[in-house]
Amino acid sequence: MTVHLSSRARNASPSATLAMAAIAKQMKAEGIDVVDFGLGEPDFETPDHIKEAAITAIREGFTRYTAAAGIDELKQAIITKLKRDNGLSYNPAEVIVSCGSKHSLFNVAEALFESGDEIIVPAPYWVTYTEQIRLVDARPVIVPTREEDGFHLTREALESAITPKTKAILLNSPCNPTGAMIPLEQLRTIAALAVERDLLVISDEAYESLTYDGHAHMSIASLDEEVRKRTIVVNTVSKAYAMTGWRIGYAAGPAEIIKAMSTIQSQVTSNPTSIAQKAAVAALLGPHDDLRAMVVEFDRRRKYLIGRLNAIPGITCTNPEGAFYLFPNVSGFYGAAANGHPIRNSAEMAAYLLQTAHVVSVPGSEFGSDAHLRLSYATSMERIRTGAERIERALGALRR
Numbered sequence: 165m166t167v168h169l170s171s172r173a174r175n176a177s178p179s180a181t182l183a184m185a186a187i188a189k190q191m192k193a194e195g196i197d198v199v200d201f202g203l204g205e206p207d208f209e210t211p212d213h214i215k216e217a218a219i220t221a222i223r224e225g226f227t228r229y230t231a232a233a234g235i236d237e238l239k240q241a242i243i244t245k246l247k248r249d250n251g252l253s254y255n256p257a258e259v260i261v262s263c264g265s266k267h268s269l270f271n272v273a274e275a276l277f278e279s280g281d282e283i284i285v286p287a288p289y290w291v292t293y294t295e296q297i298r299l300v301d302a303r304p305v306i307v308p309t310r311e312e313d314g315f316h317l318t319r320e321a322l323e324s325a326i327t328p329k330t331k332a333i334l335l336n337s338p339c340n341p342t343g344a345m346i347p348l349e350q351l352r353t354i355a356a357l358a359v360e361r362d363l364l365v366i367s368d369e370a371y372e373s374l375t376y377d378g379h380a381h382m383s384i385a386s387l388d389e390e391v392r393k394r395t396i397v398v399n400t401v402s403k404a405y406a407m408t409g410w411r412i413g414y415a416a417g418p419a420e421i422i423k424a425m426s427t428i429q430s431q432v433t434s435n436p437t438s439i440a441q442k443a444a445v446a447a448l449l450g451p452h453d454d455l456r457a458m459v460v461e462f463d464r465r466r467k468y469l470i471g472r473l474n475a476i477p478g479i480t481c482t483n484p485e486g487a488f489y490l491f492p493n494v495s496g497f498y499g500a501a502a503n504g505h506p507i508r509n510s511a512e513m514a515a516y517l518l519q520t521a522h523v524v525s526v527p528g529s530e531f532g533s534d535a536h537l538r539l540s541y542a543t544s545m546e547r548i549r550t551g552a553e554r555i556e557r558a559l560g561a562l563r564r
Contacts (some may be wrong), residue, residue: 217442
């Protein structure tokens with residue numbers, strides 16, 4: 165039998181981060197000592213009070229279908245969280261619970277984007293954004309940011325990318341992969357442009373709780389009511405509460421859009437897992453001591469690793485303001501020979517570090533910048549020290 169895949173399936177690219185994670189897992193299974201800076205996943209345990217909420221849900225038989233868009237209890241917890249942390253007011257018809265923020269973002273794309281629509285995506289960007297946009301036959305319009313500007317988006321760059329086909333601007337602050345946060349004045353500029361040009365804003369705030377050096381997250385939707393009415397805020401319990409495997413994300417925005425997302429979700433997944441929803445309620449409304457301790461530890465790792473990387477001649481690395489990633493510029497080593505073959509790009513550099521140093525990284529080309537690698541410091545300080553030493557040795561062995 166001959167199988168003819170759809171053009172959509174043929175053109176889709178697998179997740180680079182998950183692909184690197186699979187390689188690392190295979191190498192570990194073969195007995196190789198691998199330092200994994202690849203996957204964006206906290207290495208902390210889900211807090212006990214969240215686990216207990218799930219166990220209680222199981223014991224009480226909360227194991228059946230729920231409403232497709234999430235249980236009322238969790239919607240109310242999300243409404244409380246958005247008001248408490250972001251100064252945003254929503255009602256239950258403006259909130260949807262999905263199977264992770266990636267699912268929420270795809271629901272947004274399915275509900276809003278059509279063939280020919282253009283969606284502005286600042287680069288560097290999370291690998292999934294552009295793929296999801298293409299999967300619904302829309303077109304991502306990449307707006308580069310500059311390392312020397314802290315990867316911050318300028319009005320000039322943004323304005324030059326807007327055309328009559330522009331439907332939305334997709335924001336991510338703190339950013340995966342750079343850790344950059346959008347300053348307040350730039351948020352105001354973006355908001356003003358969105359209002360002037362009648363554009364939607366999709367604000368991915370998955371890393372909002374993980375900020376450093378006195379920086380505080382602000383949601384663009386909180387600037388004023390006109391901006392709130394055109395913004396879809398997307399978030400998750402995955403990062404802040406070390407709940408990546410629980411698969412609970414959520415979105416808040418105009419009721420008409422949320423209703424459309426709910427209809428699509430009802431035909432694709434039905435409801436998010438009932439047990440995980442109960443756990444998410446405990447996460448959002450319970451104590452946050454574990455989150456604060458996690459941020460302190462991430463900050464310690466961040467400072468150590470950025471110091472080690474910037475001490476390597478040929479590497480430059482900006483200071484991330486949030487998330488748990490570093491995005492070092494390794495292009496100074498391009499052209500250097502590894503085993504007689506010059507390294508020409510980030511994919512070849514990542515392959516070299518994996519093969520030679522047994523260190524997993526993700527090529528920056530996957531995020532829209534071939535000069536960089538993404539390193540996640542969501543691993544223990546012991547492994548970070550080992551990984552930094554291996555990177556130093558591997559880069560020192562290159563002949564330039």
